[in-house]
Amino acid sequence: MNQVALVTGAGQGLGQRFCARLLAAGFDVVVSDRDLALAQATAKQLGGRTLAVKLDVGSKADFEQALAQVLEHFGALHVVVNNAAVTKTTPLMQISPEEFDAVVGLNLRSVFLACQVLGAHLAEAGYGRIINMASLAGQNGGTATGAHYAASKGAIVTLTKIFAKEFAARGVTVNAIAPGPIDSPAVHAAVPAERMQGLLANIPVQRLGDADFLGDLIVQLARPEAYFTTGATWDVNGGLFMR
Numbered sequence: 001m002n003q004v005a006l007v008t009g010a011g012q013g014l015g016q017r018f019c020a021r022l023l024a025a026g027f028d029v030v031v032s033d034r035d036l037a038l039a040q041a042t043a044k045q046l047g048g049r050t051l052a053v054k055l056d057v058g059s060k061a062d063f064e065q066a067l068a069q070v071l072e073h074f075g076a077l078h079v080v081v082n083n084a085a086v087t088k089t090t091p092l093m094q095i096s097p098e099e100f101d102a103v104v105g106l107n108l109r110s111v112f113l114a115c116q117v118l119g120a121h122l123a124e125a126g127y128g129r130i131i132n133m134a135s136l137a138g139q140n141g142g143t144a145t146g147a148h149y150a151a152s153k154g155a156i157v158t159l160t161k162i163f164a165k166e167f168a169a170r171g172v173t174v175n176a177i178a179p180g181p182i183d184s185p186a187v188h189a190a191v192p193a194e195r196m197q198g199l200l201a202n203i204p205v206q207r208l209g210d211a212d213f214l215g216d217l218i219v220q221l222a223r224p225e226a227y228f229t230t231g232a233t234w235d236v237n238g239g240l241f242m243r
């Protein structure tokens with residue numbers, strides 16, 4: 001049986017690219033998004049052994065239903081990539097309490113629920129790989145992105161450690177990836193062409209990051225051989241943040 005990987009927020013952007021790299025590496029892939037039509041279109045475009053499911057990462061019931069659908073279709077689940085997030089760039093002093101709660105709430109809740117619901121299933125089965133998309137913003141406070149987004153990503157690093165400890169003895173690893181600006185639709189939407197040169201000049205390697213490299217890192221962390229890395233945050237940031 002192939003390994004089965006579920007990616008959240010995979011209807012577009014980086015999630016879609018991660019699905020393509022997982023498929024290329026031989027995984028069966030569950031393309032999930034809150035927008036089912038988007039997930040279906042992506043799964044169709046990717047082809048291969050894909051299943052599209054509706055999964056709003058703010059809903060515990062959606063995680064439970066998605067798990068049931070995956071088990072019915074593929075018979076197992078091995079890998080969870082917590083990719084979905086809301087990215088906002090509102091200036092610090094203009095963030096309303098409602099917007100703060102909405103961004104922090106969704107970004108944190110998504111990882112919490114995925115680790116709790118899907119993680120419990122993996123731990124019960126005695127094997128699993130969970131990969132959480134954090135961000136450089138969670139480490140350095142962010143540059144183009146808002147405080148609520150940055151704070152939520154910092155807390156995802158903390159949740160990664162908490163769930164890594166919880167599951168370590170049951171064959172389930174939990175790692176985070178903290179990318180800097182990646183060559184992706186979201187970055188091009190947030191940074192207009194006229195400001196791109198300024199952004200690049202501030203990145204030590206003077207380039208945006210590569211989405212397929214991130215996808216291949218996910219594949220590496222998703223392999224059985226990755227059993228010895230857990231609770232870690234993998235930096236992919238062009239030298240913007242060095243430990």
Ligand SMILES: NC(=O)c1ccc[n+]([C@@H]2O[C@H](COP(=O)([O-])OP(=O)(O)OC[C@H]3O[C@@H](n4cnc5c(N)ncnc54)[C@H](O)[C@@H]3O)[C@@H](O)[C@H]2O)c1
Binds near residue numbers: 012083183
């Ligand atoms: N693009 C970058 O440079 C970059 C850098 C650092 C971290 N990241 C992280 O990588 C991940 C993907 O980033 P991206 O650039 O593709 O973002 P994106 O905004 O293009 O895509 C986010 C995806 O999440 C989905 N989504 C949003 N709310 C959802 C919900 N409630 N339920 C289910 N799906 C939902 C959207 O439909 C979309 O498919 C995010 O976690 C982001 O924070 C991206």
